[in-house]
Each structure stands twice: as structure tokens, then as C-alpha cells.
Amino acid sequence: MxxxxxxxxxxxxxxxxxxxxxxxxxxxxxxxxxxxxxxxxxxxxxxxxxxxxxxxxxxxxxxxxxxxxxxxxxxxxxxxxxxxxxxxxxxxxxxxxxxxxxxxxxxxxxxxxxxxxxxxxxxxxxxxxxxxxxxxxxLPAGLGLRRAALAEPLSVALHAVRRAGDVRDRHVLVTGAGPIGCLVVAAAKAAGAAHVTATDLLPAALRYARAAGADTVVRADAPSDPGWPPEVDVAVEASGVAAGLNTCLGRVRRGGLVVQLGMLPQGPSPFAGNLVVSREIELRGAFRFDGEFDEALELLAAxxxxxxxxxxxxxxxxxxxxxxxxxxxxxxxxxxxxxxx
Structure with a gap:
């Protein structure tokens, strides 16, 4: 074989x-x-x-x-x-x-x-x-193998949103609209987020984010884009680069919460840690998943x-x-x- x-x-x-x-x-x-x-x-x-x-x-x-x-x-x-x-x-x-x-x-x-x-x-x-x-x-009834292949990455996204706590009626920012970032968009909407903004450098990635349910998409390298929210309640960093984490820390409201999902490069990564202190931001990691796998299959079927x-x-x-x-x-x-x- x-x-x-x-x-x-x-x-x-x-x-x-x-x-x-x-x-x-x-x-x-x-x-x-x-x-x-x-x-x-x-x-x-x-x-x-x-x-x-x-x-x-x-x-x-x-x-x-x-x-x-x-x-x-x-x-x-x-x-x-x-x-x-x-x-x-x-x-x-x-x-x-x-x-x-x-x-x-x-x-x-x-x-x-x-x-x-x-x-x-x-x-x-x-x-x-x-x-x-x-x-x-x-697989649940009605779920074919092709769509079911998204179960593992969707589980990662669901776990990241769970690490963010209750996002119902919240504005969520997702930095990085790769496959995981797009699935975080979908997971946040499924969890009741009122508005999801997704950022990326690539127009194609932003189109996929929109297809996943993003309410607003903005170019990460266009800080003057009117689509940028002045602040958000929760941010999920899914790009795996320090610049994305800095964006999350700079856009989340005082006392807000940032989830680091993207795997940063090996070794030290510089980021605006002063904002964690001065704005009392909660910074949490999200790694893999557990029971979210079964939840992902049900969501994919639906x-x-x-x-x-x-x-x-x-x-x-x-x-x-x-x-x-x-x-x-x-x-x-x-x-x-x-x-x-």
C-alpha cells in the first residue's frame, strides 16, 4: 500500500x-x-x-x-x-x-x-x-467522509473558543485566516458571537474567512482600513506570528481576553507584554482538544x-x-x- x-x-x-x-x-x-x-x-x-x-x-x-x-x-x-x-x-x-x-x-x-x-x-x-x-x-447521519475530514482542525478551533469563555453576544477578532483561523470563525459564530472580524494578509484567505461566517474581514497590513474595530471583547491569534499576537493585544478591550492558538516559532518571540499588564489582559494558550472532537462531528453534520x-x-x-x-x-x-x- x-x-x-x-x-x-x-x-x-x-x-x-x-x-x-x-x-x-x-x-x-x-x-x-x-x-x-x-x-x-x-x-x-x-x-x-x-x-x-x-x-x-x-x-x-x-x-x-x-x-x-x-x-x-x-x-x-x-x-x-x-x-x-x-x-x-x-x-x-x-x-x-x-x-x-x-x-x-x-x-x-x-x-x-x-x-x-x-x-x-x-x-x-x-x-x-x-x-x-x-x-x-x-460519523453522524448525513455526514460524508469528505466533510468529516475537517473534524480534527474544527476540534482545535472549538477548543480555542472554549478557552475564551462565553463569547455569546461578544465581538471576536481572529488574526490569521488559514484553515484553522477560518474554523475558529465558524466555531465562534456557532458559540453565539455577535460579530466576528477576521484578518489576514491574503485576499484569498479573507474570502474563505467570509465563507466561514466572518462578519467583517480586513487586511492585516492595512491599519487604516475602516473595517478595523476600535476594540473587541475577545481575540484569538491563529496566525502563529508575534505580529498577530501584538494585533490581538492592541485591539482587545481593557480587561479583555486573548487566546494564543497559532504555534509561534521555536525560541523567544517578542510581543507587547506591557499591554498585558497595563490593560490587565488575560492571555491564554490553546493546545489541541479533547471532547470537542465529538462536538465537531455533530457541527459538521449540521x-x-x-x-x-x-x-x-x-x-x-x-x-x-x-x-x-x-x-x-x-x-x-x-x-x-x-x-x-
Whole structure:
């Protein structure tokens, strides 16, 4: 079978792999679609994500959906042939963070396609993968596999909005209108935000943000644009650059709240920390998700408009083309690899 394997910086290959067999507690899934995430792009272009560096070849991918094929000993779940999404995280369940009800920051978690530990946790970008059976989620009625491939990034967005607290009737600013930023827009609107403003440098990204439900879109490099709000109640930084965080800190009202969702570059990042003090702004991080995955599937099933955020579906045999397209935000939003070849 074919799998999309990163061997090092700028060394992405579609390799022939052995078909795996499910072990005890595992399920074998025929993958149909895999969404290319920003972290996948970082492994490809930079050989790592933040502090997580590649030390061996790794099967990429953690946004995968497909159908159940079989189970290993002692495992059970949706019957063979059921369409499922795969929750990519396996928290340890015993560390202080898990005991505190925060498994998304588990210190010993296993996450598909991650170099955070060694040996690396192999990902889901292959025609067939084995995963813990408890990670399978059957798709709600009416939700097809193509749209369901957005479940993992939408879960990230839902968690970020949850970290912002109650956004009902609030004005929310989202800096960065990549796939995650656009999904934060949708998540904020679903949570009852009265107005969502999205910013980005690229006109194409702003068009996707508008499709996701943004009430106002503005160019991040046009501070005189009349669309800029004088202040907002909540800001979610989804661009992963310090300039975006500074924008959030400068636009949120006194006593407001900023959620840092975008992964900033490795090492120190300068930002206007004085505003955190003088305006008593709350600054919170948001990392991955937990129960939001099931919520994401229900929201995707209820809202066909999410289809518009899937900009391209590319066969796995053309993986490098797909990655280049996903990296070009002037031409794409969410790009899916198709393993049904």
C-alpha cells in the first residue's frame, strides 16, 4: 500500500508500505481522506514543529477518516464497513494533567504523526492504518467522509473558543485566516458571537474567512482600513506570528481576553507584554482538544457550508503537489489527500 512519509526536511516521499495487522485493542481502518495540517507542512519544510524535531522517517497525518476493516484481539467498536473519523490522541490517563481533566496537555500522550516523542508516533497518511479501537468515532447521519475530514482542525478551533469563555453576544477578532483561523470563525459564530472580524494578509484567505461566517474581514497590513474595530471583547491569534499576537493585544478591550492558538516559532518571540499588564489582559494558550472532537462531528453534520473550506482533493500519488498547494495560501484553504486510489 502507499503511505506519505517524511524522511527529513524537504524529503517527502510516497513509499510502498506493508499492510499492517491490528494487534490487541486495535482497529484496522481503510483511510479515504487525510487533511494536510500546518504541522505536516512544518515537518516537510523545516524538519520539525517548534521543539519537536524529526529523528527518524515518520508517516505523516493526523486528520484522517475512512471505514472500519477489522479488529485485533479484545477490541470492539463500530462494525466493519462503518464510516469513521479517527481521534488522533491517546493520553496516558494517569499524569497530573489527565487527573485534572485536561488530557489535551497530557505530558505522555501519543498523537498520530507527531515527533514529540521517540520513537515517533506514526501517522495516518496511508491506505490502511491501525489505531486504538477507542479512537474511532462513527460519523453522524448525513455526514460524508469528505466533510468529516475537517473534524480534527474544527476540534482545535472549538477548543480555542472554549478557552475564551462565553463569547455569546461578544465581538471576536481572529488574526490569521488559514484553515484553522477560518474554523475558529465558524466555531465562534456557532458559540453565539455577535460579530466576528477576521484578518489576514491574503485576499484569498479573507474570502474563505467570509465563507466561514466572518462578519467583517480586513487586511492585516492595512491599519487604516475602516473595517478595523476600535476594540473587541475577545481575540484569538491563529496566525502563529508575534505580529498577530501584538494585533490581538492592541485591539482587545481593557480587561479583555486573548487566546494564543497559532504555534509561534521555536525560541523567544517578542510581543507587547506591557499591554498585558497595563490593560490587565488575560492571555491564554490553546493546545489541541479533547471532547470537542465529538462536538465537531455533530457541527459538521449540521452545516453543509463547511464543504466550501475544502479547496482541493489530491490523490496520494501526487502528495508533493498537494503539500505545495496546501502551503500556498493564495490558492488553497484545506487540502485533502485521497487514499482511495
Amino acid at each position: 502507499l503511505g506519505c512519509v517524511i524522511h527529513g526536511q524537504d524529503d517527502l516521499r510516497v513509499d510502498e508500505l506493508k499492510v499492517p495487522a491490528p494487534g490487541p485493542g486495535q482497529a484496522l481502518v481503510a483511510v479515504r481522506y487525510g487533511g494536510i495540517c500546518g504541522s505536516d507542512l512544518h515537518y516537510w519544510r523545516h524538519g520539525g514543529v517548534g521543539d519537536f524535531r524529526l529523528r527518524e522517517p515518520m508517516l505523516l497525518g493526523h486528520e484522517v477518516v475512512g471505514t472500519v476493516l477489522s479488529y485485533g484481539d479484545g477490541a470492539s467498536g463500530p462494525v466493519a464497513g462503518t464510516a469513521v473519523a479517527v481521534h488522533p490522541a491517546s493520553p496516558c490517563g494517569v499524569c497530573p494533567e489527565c487527573a485534572d481533566g485536561r488530557p489535551n496537555v497530557c505530558r505522555d500522550t501519543r498523537y498520530l504523526g507527531s515527533a514529540a516523542r521517540f520513537p515517533h508516533v506514526q501517522g495516518g497518511f496511508a491506505a490502511q492504518v491501525v489505531v486504538p479501537a477507542e479512537q474511532l468515532r462513527p 452545516e453543509p457550508a463547511f464543504d466550501g473550506l475544502v479547496s482541493s482533493v489530491v490523490p496520494v500519488t501526487e502528495a508533493e503537489t498537494a503539500f505545495a498547494l496546501a502551503a500556498d495560501r493564495g490558492r488553497s484553504c484545506k487540502v485533502l489527500l485521497d487514499f482511495g486510489v
